Amino acid sequence: EAGVAQSPRYKIIEKRQSVAFWCNPISGHATLYWYQQILGQGPKLLIQFQNNGVVDDSQLPKDRFSAERLKGVDSTLKIQPAKLEDSAVYLCASSLFQGASGNTIYFGEGSWLTVV
Amino acid sequence: AQKVTQAQTEISVVEKEDVTLDCVYETRDTTYYLFWYKQPPSGELVFLIRRNSFDEQNEISGRYSWNFQKSTSSFNFTITASQVVDSAVYFCALSGTNTGGFKTIFGAGTRLFVKA
Numbered sequence: 141e142a143g144v145a146q147s148p149r150y151k152i153i154e155k156r157q158s159v160a161f162w163c164n165p166i167s168g169h170a171t172l173y174w175y176q177q178i179l180g181q182g183p184k185l186l187i188q189f190q191n192n193g194v195v196d197d198s199q200l201p202k203d204r205f206s207a208e209r210l211k212g213v214d215s216t217l218k219i220q221p222a223k224l225e226d227s228a229v230y231l232c233a234s235s236l237f238q239g240a241s242g243n244t245i246y247f248g249e250g251s252w253l254t255v256v
Numbered sequence: 257a258q259k260v261t262q263a264q265t266e267i268s269v270v271e272k273e274d275v276t277l278d279c280v281y282e283t284r285d286t287t288y289y290l291f292w293y294k295q296p297p298s299g300e301l302v303f304l305i306r307r308n309s310f311d312e313q314n315e316i317s318g319r320y321s322w323n324f325q326k327s328t329s330s331f332n333f334t335i336t337a338s339q340v341v342d343s344a345v346y347f348c349a350l351s352g353t354n355t356g357g358f359k360t361i362f363g364a365g366t367r368l369f370v371k372a
Contacts, residue, residue, distance in 0.1 A: 181365070182260075243351070243360075
């Protein structure tokens with residue numbers, strides 16, 4: 141079974157530029173997550189989708205970050221304009237269903253962003 | 257509020273030594289789940305184990321074992337006879353209903369160095 145796919149793996153941009161990351165979850169997984177992991181820290185949830193609806197985006201900096209999952213399958217996370225502090229690994233993850241705690245979350249390899 | 261604390265930032269051992277990674281959590285939920293993930297240098301978080309709050313039995317999987325103690329709110333992870341391939345960052349995570357949905361939060365991670 142294919143895992144969570146992400147692209148690009150690496151991206152270097154200048155501050156104030158924009159960037160977009162793409163994610164395709166494990167087939168059949170209804171819940172999709174975007175996490176931000178700054179070097180030396182644990183992953184922090186940015187946004188969580190259930191099918192094509194947003195469940196939680198309380199920690200998403202909405203003035204510069206946006207995400208969508210229009211057809212309830214793959215998803216795009218965009219940053220515009222980027223700041224130096226956005227340098228991090230952006231991890232996409234998915235789980236089978238939401239509706240009960242304890243869903244095991246499966247992660248992709250991450251998209252490494254460096255803002256210079 | 258939910259919280260996961262991994263007090264050990266880095267641990268360094270020599271191959272074949274046993275090592276225990278500590279995890280302490282806080283939650284007001286009566287039903288919750290605990291997880292351990294491994295993050296090798298490639299960046300992908302690899303799921304290791306899931307435990308629910310009603311099952312305090314210790315678990316062993318090969319060289320890995322987990323000790324869940326509700327009385328001390330701890331879910332510690334032991335690697336027996338460590339190997340160089342165990343070198344990675346290990347994250348403990350907690351999933352509970354909290355308020356407004358089912359969230360999974362991660363500790364800051366413990367970086368394990370296993371030297372040959």
